[in-house]
Amino acid sequence: MQKQEFTITAYTENQIGLINRIAIMFSRRKINIESLNTSPSEIEGIHRFTIVINETEEVVRKLCRQIEKQVEVLKAYYNTNDEIVWQEMGLYKVPTDIIAEKVKVERLLREFGARAVVIRKDYTVFETTGHREEIERLIKALEPYHLIEFVRSARVAIIKDSHGFHTKLKEFEKEEPGEEVIENEFLDKREQVFTM
C-alpha cells in the first residue's frame, strides 16, 4: 500500500492531557505528525482535532481505532485529500517601507488573495489562506522583499462526503443517556468513507 496524505478528524471531550494521549499514539509507532490542530468544535464542550500524517491507509485505519478507543474520544475519522475541503493560514511579516515603496508587492498580494492584518510604521503583517502550495508560493514571492517572519497554521478540514458528526452528535445528545454512539454503523461500508 502506498503512503499518502491522510487527514484524521477526532471529536473529543475537552480534557487536559488528552492531546498528549493522542500524540503518544503517533510517536509510539514512529509516525511523524505533519500538522495538528485542536480547538473547540461547534458543539459546547467538544473539541475537534485535525491531524495530518503521511501513511498507508491500513496504518491510518488502525490508528483511528486506537484513537477512538481512548476514553475521552467520541469519534475518529480519516480521509484522503480529495474527500475533504481544507485550508491552512499563513502570516507574513514584511517591512512597511519596502511595501509602501514597491507597488509590485501590492499587486503580488492581490494575486495571492492576501490581506493586511496589521499595518505599522515599521512592519506590515499579511495573511493568506489556502493549500500548502499556495501559502508557500507567497513566501517565495515575498522573500526578495525582506520577509521578516512567517508562520503557518495547522490544517483545518471539513469532510465533504458526510452529513457530519454534528448531526450525529445531536442525535446522540437527544437520546442521552440511553443510547450510545453506534460503533459499527459504518462497518458494512468499510472500504468507502472510513472504516469504523
Next chain:
Amino acid sequence: MSNATTTTIEPAIAAPDKATQTLSGSQAVLEACLAEGVTTIFGYPGGAIMPIYDALYDYADKLEHILVRHEQGGIHAAQGYARASGRTGVVFATSGPGATNLVTGLADALIDSTPLVCITGQVFAHLLGTDAFQEIDVINITTPVTKWNYQVTDATEIPAVLAKAFYIAGTGRPGPVLIDITKNAQLQKFDYEGYTPCNHIRSYRPKPIVRKEYVAEAAALINAAQKPFVIFGQGVVLGKAEQEFKTFIEKAGLPAAWTIMGMGAIPTNHPQAVGMLGMHGNYAPNVLTNECDVLIAIGMRFDDRVTGRLDKYAKQAKVIHLDIDPAEIDKNVKADIPVWGDCKETLPLLTALVEKKDRSSWLSEFRELEKKEQEQVITPELNPSSDTLTMGEVLKFINELTEGEAIMVTDVGQHQMVTCRYAHFNNSKSNITSGGLGTMGFGLPAAIGAKYGAPDKHVIAIIGDGGIQMTIQELGTIMQFGAAVKILILNNQFLGMVRQWQQLFHDKRYSFVNITSPNYVTVAKGYGIEGRTVDQRADLKAALKTMLDHPGAYLLEVMVGKENNVFPMVPQGCSVSEIRLS
C-alpha cells in the same frame, strides 16, 4: 519527611460528620471505595498521601489495607487480587518515587487487561510544576500505561472522578486507571452529597453494539467448515462467559486451544481442549493452525508470541474474530468476519445458529499430533530417566496433589512456560501470569494478592531463582499479614529462559545468566516463614504435600536441572507450523 516540603501538619480527620455531611477529600476517597464494594487495598504511605492514610485509620474495620514492601509489589498484588477474584484491584501510593514505582505494574495491567484503580498522592496544587519535593508529573509518565488517568486538585471532584475511575477500569476491555490527588484536595473539606456510581460516559463506549448479520455469517461459515478451530484468550474470562463458551464449542463440536491468558476458561481436561498456543505451546494446536479452514478467535489478540511469523500464519483459513475491543480486530490478523461485542452476548447468539456437529475425525488429527509431543517431549519431561529433577515433574506432582483446584501464579521464565504447559486447572481464574509484558518479579506479590482475592483456594506461586530475587522483599508482607501463600522456587541456578535462548541462538555464549541465590530457606526463616529445599526425586512429592498441608505460608525450593530446556518451541521469526520438538 524532609523539611523541604511545605507540608502543613493537619490534625487527624474525624469520621464523616453525617449530620452536616462535611467530608474531607480523603474521606470521600474512602467512601467511594466502600461504595464500590472494595474490601482490600494494597499500598504504601508517604508524605503526599498522608491525609488519605490518616483517614484510613478510622476506616480500618471496613477497609483492609495491606502494607506491601515496595509499590511494585503493591500493584502486582492488586493485579493478582483482580485476576483471582474478577474484581477491581485498588492501590494507594505516594507521589514521586511511590508513583514511579507503579509504572511496571500499570504497564503489565494495561497489556493484560486487568482492572485496577490506583490512587497516588500529589504535592499541593500550588506546588505543581515547581519541582517540589517528591513532585513528578505522574499523569504524563503514566499516560501510555493507563486506560485512563486524571489529576484531582479540588476535593469536590473526588466522588464523580472515582466513580468514573471504577467504571472505566472495570467495564469494556478492563484496564488500569490512575487518579492523582493533590494534598490540598485530600485535606479540603466540602459538602458531600453522597456517592453515585457511574454507568455512562458520553465519549466512552465500553461495548460495541452487536451486529447480528455478522453473527449469522460467522455461524454459516462454521457450519460449512470441514476443519473449524477455536482459539481463545482472556476475553472469555473477563467477559465471565466461560459457560457460554463451553456450550458453544460443545454444540458445534469444535476443538479449542487457549492462549496463555485464556488458560483455565474451560477445564484443561475438557474433551475438546487441545492445549496451549504459542511459542512454548503444544505441538498440535500450533501445527493445525496452519491446516484449519476456519479459525475462530475469541477474546484473544493475536499476540506475536501466539502467531509467530504473521505472513505464514493461518493463510489458508477464513478468520472469524470475536472481540470487545474494535481496535483488536484486523490489528495483526485480518478478520474475514468481525464479530464485535462482549462474548457473553455474542457467543449465545452464535451458539443458537451453529449446527450440532460431531467432528471427531478432525479432533483426532489433534490427538495424533499430541501423541508425537507426548512421546518426544512430555513423557521424558514428566518421567525423566536421569536423576536430575525436571520442572515438569514438579508440576505433575502438584497436579496429583491439588487435583486441578489450586490457583497457580507464576513469575516469568522457563518455570512459567512449564507451569502453563503442564498445570491442570478445573476452574477459571486459576492461572495468573504476566502474559503480555512478561514481568519478572510479578509472581510473589501477585500470589499475595491472589490469596486475598480467593482466600479459600490454595495459591501456589511458582517462581524462578531470578524472579524471586526481584521482589523477594514481599516475604515481609506475607510475614506481617499472614498471607498463606505457597512459594515454590524452581532453582536451576540460571536465568533459565535467557540461557535457553543463548544455547539455541547464540552458540551457548552464556553471557551473565549465571545467578547465585541466597539460602532461601534461611531467608524465609528470617521472615518467620517455614521452608525446605529438595533435590531428590524421592522427597519431592512428600515435600510438596508438606507445603500444601502447612497451615500458613511456606517456601519450598526445588533444585532442578541446570540446563533443561522448554520444548516445543516456535523459534522467533518462524511460522507456528515450524514448531520444534527438540
